[in-house]
Amino acid sequence: MVVLSRGGRDAASNESAKAADIDKEESDALFTSSLARGLMVLEAFAQQPGPMSLSEIAGIAGLNKSAVQRLAHTLLKLGYLERHKNGLTPGRRVLDRAYDYLKGSPLIRRSVPVLANLRTSFNERVDLSLFDDLTIMYVSRMHGKPEMSHAHLIGRRLPTYCTAGGRAIMSHLPESEVLDILERSERRKLTSRTATEIADILSLIERAREDGFAMSVEELLIGDITVAAAVLDAKGRPVGAVHLGGGTGDWSPEEFARRAGPLALTAARELSGD
Amino acid sequence: MVVLSRGGRDAASNESAKAADIDKEESDALFTSSLARGLMVLEAFAQQPGPMSLSEIAGIAGLNKSAVQRLAHTLLKLGYLERHKNGLTPGRRVLDRAYDYLKGSPLIRRSVPVLANLRTSFNERVDLSLFDDLTIMYVSRMHGKPEMSHAHLIGRRLPTYCTAGGRAIMSHLPESEVLDILERSERRKLTSRTATEIADILSLIERAREDGFAMSVEELLIGDITVAAAVLDAKGRPVGAVHLGGGTGDWSPEEFARRAGPLALTAARELSGD
DNA sequence: CAAATCGTATCGATATACGATACGAACGTA
């Protein structure tokens, strides 16, 4: 019997917890729940970034105190947790694992020179994101003008439905899959200009399909304008996007699209076809 | 009984495996070895970044095939591993955990504007690293001139003994601790100019103690020159370093020290004392 | 000073992870 309380599971993964998943896991002889529970302890810090006590972790992860005691003890010893004065925090070891991921990814490896060149020819923010269902995850950033670098950390996730990158990606997906994503997305207005109606988003995606790149003007952050083009794998499936970002103070949307769009598209094509 | 084969343990952690650790772990009722074994599966990718089969993982991690089958199955389901055509690779979930770490760290949070300003006033590479015994780990980078950005990824570790940051950090440690670090370090010549003799390194550290910052000229990479100052916690213990890097084509070591040294020191002080 | 909460330690029961084994598919070679 695999004991995975609903609360803990939902807390851990925001998207992949469809209704059927739980049934699957319950009848899964190969599933090692000790490992899953240990990871739940780490995942608790997604909900509360700061230091936490064992009981707090237990509450968020949906585990009893004894389990958290043992699992945290183990993670502490292995460096995946660290002891601070106010409680436990994630440990530096997690960055080692992230490094392994980045180092092992051919896409990310190849992207370094391409993005660096892109930043040379266009002195603005350059990002690479990976497609992951309802979110896109930022994995690489080359800063443009320092005044525009609001803290974007590696591993940050943003919604697929309202980002330029997400829409560029969706423009390479079949309609049914796009609708599935949009319907499952919690489409909130992050700014007053965020497109949240499915019809509106579909027409923006259609536009992106024609242009080869997508644009988002102040939909995530006032003052920010982003253009993005999708990176495809060998089979033509979108796996990520190249983003170029600038400030509305420096650019009109039309100018930005004219200048940045083709650059993003070229770079994305260069990275495509692993 | 905690079954942790020597090979697997060593593979996983390069520094914290002192002789006593194994005895400790053997008589540790709280240690959850299933969790540890699961993490060993992930840690295998530190040795071989690319896609691996179950057997390959088993070989590197020092686990039998059945264990890897179950653990990998679990990690796969949770997103910590991904399936590629040639085998398994780390999954995007590991980047989520890294994000939690970065987001939860007050030092890293505070460093973003400071490093951005630093890059404004000094148009070269700016890094933040964290001290971790024999290595320092890079956690933040602001790129300078694109032509100088060789791929430095988040989570990369470099030796403490031969980096400017490491020596800046050691200049704030008691002599006994410095000697301990130097003696346990495998001091190799990474370039012809790498300082490897303990006496030489100690005098460089002494120099750093006087100046407030350390310098490393082509000790890691020919053509590269780095200056760094240590970031201290509230108790005055070094926790990391601010690095400024430039090219030997653009700077003489003396010029670079005169210009970059004080900037690194100021930034490091600004980040100190949490 | 009492109550709550912290981290830590102990321990018996049993659910759980273990690992040997088997099987079909895919691949490369003879």
Place this chain on the structure above:
DNA sequence: TACGTTCGTATCGTATATCGATACGATTTG
């Protein structure tokens, strides 16, 4: 075509490692 290897996957009886209730001293809080 046939064979040998290695892959991923599935099964299962057993031993034990994990479980979770419980207890304790130290701190903190009201």
